Amino acid sequence: MNYSIGEVAARMGTNTSTLRYYDKKGLLPFVERDAAGRRKFKDNDFNFLEVIDCLKRSGVPIKDIGHFISLCLQGDTTLRQRYDYLDQEEAVLADKVRDMQAQLDFLRFKKWYYKTAVEAGTETIHFTPGTNFVAPTTHAQYQAALKKADDVRQLIDLPAD
Amino acid sequence: MNYSIGEVAARMGTNTSTLRYYDKKGLLPFVERDAAGRRKFKDNDFNFLEVIDCLKRSGVPIKDIGHFISLCLQGDTTLRQRYDYLDQEEAVLADKVRDMQAQLDFLRFKKWYYKTAVEAGTETIHFTPGTNFVAPTTHAQYQAALKKADDVRQLIDLPAD
DNA sequence: GCTTGACTTAAACCTAGGTTCAAGTCGTAT
DNA sequence: ATACGACTTGAACCTAGGTTTAAGTCAAGC
Known part of the structure; x- marks a missing residue:
């Protein structure tokens, strides 16, 4: 009790x-x-x-x-205020979840970037030839690969060492 | 440039x-x-x-x-370390998203609690009769209502004042 | 009757992640 | 040539959310 x-x-x-x-x-x-x-x-x-x-x-x-x-x-007179407060927090939290999902998508792109670099043995496969800079098309390449893939895991996961 | x-x-x-x-x-x-x-x-x-x-x-x-x-x-020698680091952060973030989802589910339960209370005009509809304490069956009632509902929104949303 | 462990408080301390301030250095437009 | 705005630095300041410490109270077991 x-x-x-x-x-x-x-x-x-x-x-x-x-x-x-x-x-x-x-x-x-x-x-x-x-x-x-x-x-x-x-x-x-x-x-x-x-x-x-x-x-x-x-x-x-x-x-x-x-x-x-x-x-x-404060009792029943604040019921609607309590509802409205939770309603607002629900919206805030839902936004937060959407943002986290977007960050997760970006992390997965970067995993693909490094998975392919590890497999190639060098990061230069992503560079504009003759430079040390990432080619602007890199993200689009990932998006294309993602569209064709059945499974994200297969696209971005590397077997544990 | x-x-x-x-x-x-x-x-x-x-x-x-x-x-x-x-x-x-x-x-x-x-x-x-x-x-x-x-x-x-x-x-x-x-x-x-x-x-x-x-x-x-x-x-x-x-x-x-x-x-x-x-x-x-540090160049290509750290490619695998960078992959592993992102892989770990992906897992951490995915956990975080799952936790946020669980909090969202709980907030929705509480919205239902207050929606029904607002509609009844009093929170006592959720209390064990004769007490000021929430009945232990309240959450189960929500789960049951949720299972039957076509749409969460209909179950937990109150029209804006 | 004394020790032990869980409790009480106020106040000091800590970390992360910035933000603000003071004093100074530039390049450019007037 | 001088005023303006954007830049530079180090140091001080701030907030949130605790955590730690010191000094004390209390009930229970030995």
Whole structure:
């Protein structure tokens, strides 16, 4: 029924200092105390902790998380504000995922670049002849190879040494 | 053919201080100087800048990016190391994308929680009767609703006010 | 009744990743 | 020739997000 800060830290995969830091920053106003002043977490508090953890992983700054938590403690009048806040964070996070995917695509292009260079024994296969500069057509070559390939892995993965 | 630090900053969507900071941290050893000591970027340097930008967006620490750049300047003997490095970063980034997706799924569950609460006019529809605590079955209810739904949007989106 | 381990606080410390500032050097347009 | 804007440097400053330390409280086991 009740959990100490140490038990909560273990269960959440964090440490007690971090939880105290969050408390100081206003993220845990719902936590009660025992007669000796020790934090006493209830089962229901894990619902808050899950939200905090999710927003944290999503890259939301701590003070914004605190704002959301404070809305939660104000009762039904803030329901729509809470919805709108999560709706906005969903959009932000979806953008972030799209950006990560774009970076992943670029990393894969660079893997192809180095895979082919490793196979050739030299990076010069990608250079404009007579220079040390990468030919401007390189990325287009990758795109073309990618279109023909059945499997990205086959195109960009090199067997482990 | 040549670009000043200001032109490069504009093109990369950053500012000159940041580029100088990167230079100081060893990310731009390939940049040349003119007679007056001003940085002189070449077209080929944008290939490096793109990689730096990609790794930065991917969350790679600056010193690690510097390590990769230094491998690049050591010639063909480091080709395999560069491949392996990118291969590892690809895996790290793919993990990160999976985690973001999981956070997105959780945010959507919470949107559903608040959408239904807003529609009911009260959060108590999710509480165990007679308490102020969220019923443990709430998430399972969402999963069930999600399985039956044709479209997540319909399940979790509330019309804009 | 004393030690041990988990808790409490405030305050100091740390790192990453910049940003700002002060003082100075150029090339160019007036 | 002088003013302007863009460049140069090193050093100081800043924020976020913790982590560490010091000093103390408390319950339980020996």
